[in-house]
Amino acid sequence: MAGVPEAATGHAEAHAHHPPYLQHHFVSAEQQFDAAKLGMWLFLVTEILLFSGMFVAYAVYRVWHPEVFQAASKLLDWRLGGLNTIVLLTSSFTVALAVHYAQLGDKKRLVQNLWLTVALAGVFMVVKYFEYSEKFHHHIFPGGNYAYEGLQLPYVGQFFSIYFVMTGIHGLHVLVGMGVLTWVALKAQRGVFSSEYYTPVEISALYWHLVDIIWIFLFPLLYLIH
Amino acid sequence: MATQTIAAQKTAQSEINYLNHARGLKSWLLTLDHKRIGILYLISVVFFFIVGGILALLIRAELFEPGQTLMTADTYNHIFTLHGAIMIFLFLIPAVPAVLGNFALPIMIGAKDVAFPRLNLASWYIFWLGALTMLVGIVTSGLDTGWTFYTPYSTMTSSGVTWVVLGIFILGFSSILTGLNFIVTVHKMRAPGLTWSRLPLFVWGLYATSIVQILATPVLGITLLLLALERILKIGIFDPALGGDPILFQHFFWFYSHPAVYIMILPAFGVISELIGTFSRKGIFGYKFVALSSVAIAFLGFLVWGHHMFVSGQSATAATVFSLLTFLIGVPTGVKVLNWVASLYRGSIWLRTPLLYALAFLFVFPIGGFTGIALGTLGLDVPLHDTYFVVAHFHYVMVSGGLLAFLGGLHYWWPKMFGRLYNEKLAQIAALLIFVGFNVTFFPQFILGTQGMPRRYFDYVPEFTTLHQLSTVGSWILGLGLLLVAVCLLHSLFKGQLAPANPWGAGTLEWTHTGRLPSPHNFERTPVVTRGPYDYHLAEEIFGNGHGDGGGTPAVIPAQGQAQS
Numbered sequence: 001m002a003g004v005p006e007a008a009t010g011h012a013e014a015h016a017h018h019p020p021y022l023q024h025h026f027v028s029a030e031q032q033f034d035a036a037k038l039g040m041w042l043f044l045v046t047e048i049l050l051f052s053g054m055f056v057a058y059a060v061y062r063v064w065h066p067e068v069f070q071a072a073s074k075l076l077d078w079r080l081g082g083l084n085t086i087v088l089l090t091s092s093f094t095v096a097l098a099v100h101y102a103q104l105g106d107k108k109r110l111v112q113n114l115w116l117t118v119a120l121a122g123v124f125m126v127v128k129y130f131e132y133s134e135k136f137h138h139h140i141f142p143g144g145n146y147a148y149e150g151l152q153l154p155y156v157g158q159f160f161s162i163y164f165v166m167t168g169i170h171g172l173h174v175l176v177g178m179g180v181l182t183w184v185a186l187k188a189q190r191g192v193f194s195s196e197y198y199t200p201v202e203i204s205a206l207y208w209h210l211v212d213i214i215w216i217f218l219f220p221l222l223y224l225i226h
Numbered sequence: 227m228a229t230q231t232i233a234a235q236k237t238a239q240s241e242i243n244y245l246n247h248a249r250g251l252k253s254w255l256l257t258l259d260h261k262r263i264g265i266l267y268l269i270s271v272v273f274f275f276i277v278g279g280i281l282a283l284l285i286r287a288e289l290f291e292p293g294q295t296l297m298t299a300d301t302y303n304h305i306f307t308l309h310g311a312i313m314i315f316l317f318l319i320p321a322v323p324a325v326l327g328n329f330a331l332p333i334m335i336g337a338k339d340v341a342f343p344r345l346n347l348a349s350w351y352i353f354w355l356g357a358l359t360m361l362v363g364i365v366t367s368g369l370d371t372g373w374t375f376y377t378p379y380s381t382m383t384s385s386g387v388t389w390v391v392l393g394i395f396i397l398g399f400s401s402i403l404t405g406l407n408f409i410v411t412v413h414k415m416r417a418p419g420l421t422w423s424r425l426p427l428f429v430w431g432l433y434a435t436s437i438v439q440i441l442a443t444p445v446l447g448i449t450l451l452l453l454a455l456e457r458i459l460k461i462g463i464f465d466p467a468l469g470g471d472p473i474l475f476q477h478f479f480w481f482y483s484h485p486a487v488y489i490m491i492l493p494a495f496g497v498i499s500e501l502i503g504t505f506s507r508k509g510i511f512g513y514k515f516v517a518l519s520s521v522a523i524a525f526l527g528f529l530v531w532g533h534h535m536f537v538s539g540q541s542a543t544a545a546t547v548f549s550l551l552t553f554l555i556g557v558p559t560g561v562k563v564l565n566w567v568a569s570l571y572r573g574s575i576w577l578r579t580p581l582l583y584a585l586a587f588l589f590v591f592p593i594g595g596f597t598g599i600a601l602g603t604l605g606l607d608v609p610l611h612d613t614y615f616v617v618a619h620f621h622y623v624m625v626s627g628g629l630l631a632f633l634g635g636l637h638y639w640w641p642k643m644f645g646r647l648y649n650e651k652l653a654q655i656a657a658l659l660i661f662v663g664f665n666v667t668f669f670p671q672f673i674l675g676t677q678g679m680p681r682r683y684f685d686y687v688p689e690f691t692t693l694h695q696l697s698t699v700g701s702w703i704l705g706l707g708l709l710l711v712a713v714c715l716l717h718s719l720f721k722g723q724l725a726p727a728n729p730w731g732a733g734t735l736e737w738t739h740t741g742r743l744p745s746p747h748n749f750e751r752t753p754v755v756t757r758g759p760y761d762y763h764l765a766e767e768i769f770g771n772g773h774g775d776g777g778g779t780p781a782v783i784p785a786q787g788q789a790q791s
Contacts, residue, residue, distance in 0.1 A: 025338040025415075027752070035341040035414040042406045046444045053448035053478060057463055060474060144460035144468045155469050161461035165452070 091120035102198035243743035264329030310373030322493035336417025356397030363389025405439030431496020446482030494631030506573030519558035552602035583634030594622030615675025646722030659707030666700030
């Protein structure tokens with residue numbers, strides 16, 4: 001394709017007004033922002049597909065053994081699950097507020113809301129810890145290791161396999177989210193973000209919403225079977 | 227030609243390019259340059275290809291005679307499993323996208339790099355982390371399940387399944403991140419004027435591949451994670467002894483692993499399109515159909531996994547639907563093959579090594595494709611299932627797709643990667659040996675399969691000896707050809723003649739807008755694209771005279787790329 005005209009907006013001109021956050025291989029801040037956002041959305045698609053395998057396993061075993069799922073679900077405490085649902089929904093709200101204040105360039109409220117989100121995620125994990133340890137105390141383990149005297153049915157182990165694997169992998173995502181949001185909050189405290197540049201806030205908030213949405217599906221499917 | 231070489235040598239000394247702008251091991255291990263990452267991947271996958279290839283030669287040597295020839299039956303089970311697992315997960319899946327794609331894609335779309343360079347480097351490290359995790363399991367306790375890890379055997383065996391599946395889980399991230407990077411790059415980083423209908427077909431192929439990588443790989447990830455948990459925690463999802471369902475594993479496994487076939491073949495289709503477009507000097511016939519058929523294959527590929535399970539006890543209705551959908555996927559594939567042939571028709575064919583590989587592909591691939599249709603037929607699949615017919619079928623697809631296209635692409639982009647030409651005669655002899663060796667190895671296996679030789683067997687009845695021996699001799703010819711490729715390319719690396727910027731007179735940006743070797747940021751100025759990738763109508767004014775023989779590469783073109791700013 002030689003011999004064709006070349007863009008006037010080349011390398012040299014771009015360097016003249018080069019904001020510090022703009023990486024050299026992007027033409028503009030908009031391009032960089034759009035790329036990051038598209039990349040995050042694609043990553044979220046892969047996350048949904050990761051969970052989809054477990055949802056399929058859930059559907060298969062529930063269709064085969066509906067009565068077992070109903071009985072086993074009663075062993076889960078819907079009040080704790082419900083509390084955690086409210087906690088996560090609130091954290092989604094605070095992280096959305098964080099993005100809002102990032103767009104406005106309000107550093108103080110941005111930092112506040114990010115830490116609030118991390119704290120709520122921590123509350124979620126603490127509640128989860130109590131739920132898990134209560135189950136282990138009663139010898140409610142996944143699959144072949146299930147040994148709870150109060151409910152002995154064939155395939156009840158499968159329900160708890162699905163419960164522990166799904167909530168376990170979800171909990172792992174919460175932990176990763178806490179790490180990422182802490183990192184973003186520390187950056188925000190240093191004043192890295194402005195109304196022109198807040199990409200990490202936006203994409204980590206997207207991730208956090210996904211963690212929330214997956215729980216919204218897990219809660220009724222596991223805790224509220226009637 | 228002689229004066230040109232001297233001129234090229236002179237500029238080569240002063241020119242700053244991606245290979246010489248920073249030196250030392252650290253500059254390679256911490257590089258964010260997509261071209262260097264491509265080279266890192268090249269070294270990695272070639273290493274694993276050699277390992278997998280040696281295992282293949284051992285398999286064929288063992289089967290030279292009935293009974294025990296070289297190794298025990300147990301060792302044989304390990305060897306064929308490792309051959310499959312290494313070739314698929316460590317060579318075929320990363321080969322074309324991660325090596326050739328990484329090197330060429332950003333330049334082909336006029337970008338300075340991929341959208342996320344750090345993620346790109348991370349993918350390479352994750353690749354090695356996954357590979358080493360696999361190796362831990364293999365070295366400590368081997369692997370004897372076959373590359374498919376079917377339950378319940380994989381939950382019972384004491385071999386290193388847990389480590390290997392965790393390794394493949396990690397490798398999946400590498401594959402996903404590369405695909406994600408490419409999709410964002412193609413969407414957001416194209417040069418001005420490079421519309422979707424002007425994208426080189428290799429880019430289209432990589433784009434379709436990336437879609438499959440993103441949508442299928444996470445499902446394999448969770449499947450293998452569940453398998454590992456099955457072994458560690460006895461979760462009873464797949465293990466029938468605990469009330470689990472082994473057929474569910476097969477569904478999960480093939481939901482990824484059938485699309486994975488297209489992860490291996492779609493980028494290869496892209497390479498073949500480039501080779502045919504460049505060396506027939508005519509442009510690709512039915513460009514839009516060839517481009518969109520890649521996307522069609524990517525989507526249809528998700529709907530046919532059940533054809534791996536015709537005899538595993540799925541319902542007859544499901545089997546019929548899967549069979550019909552399998553036939554459907556032959557349509558976009560046929561569109562491609564016919565369009566390639568039509569592109570060659572009345573073109574100014576310039577027979578160079580890359581085109582030889584493309585022609586070999588055009589001969590070999592349809593055989594793999596048609597036998598695939600045969601295996602998709604319900605009645606035929608029952609007697610042919612798990613025979614050498616299947617082995618021959620997927621080697622015709624995978625070796626033509628993965629290996630021939632990879633070698634063709636490697637020979638095509640070699641002068642751009644390393645700035646040197648290779649010995650054309652030697653390379654052509656090697657290509658011929660590979661073509662002959664491949665067919666001698668695998669064609670007899672079709673016959674063996676129809677006669678009832680089961681796959682993965684260590685021993686066989688004496689009647690099969692002649693065909694097995696033919697196949698083994700073929701593997702030696704194939705090995706010799708590959709060795710010759712290595713000699714030829716290594717010789718070129720150190721002693722090869724310096725290449726001009728556009729030795730093939732190709733029309734895509736990586737040839738027309740960069741110097742002998744691309745500069746660290748690919749372009750001095752972002753190119754503006756005003757025509758399609760295979761538009762040879764203006765060839766005379768673009769490439770100067772004598773483009774037909776490829777010798778003429780006018781100084782005007784490289785001079786632009788080489789100009790220092």
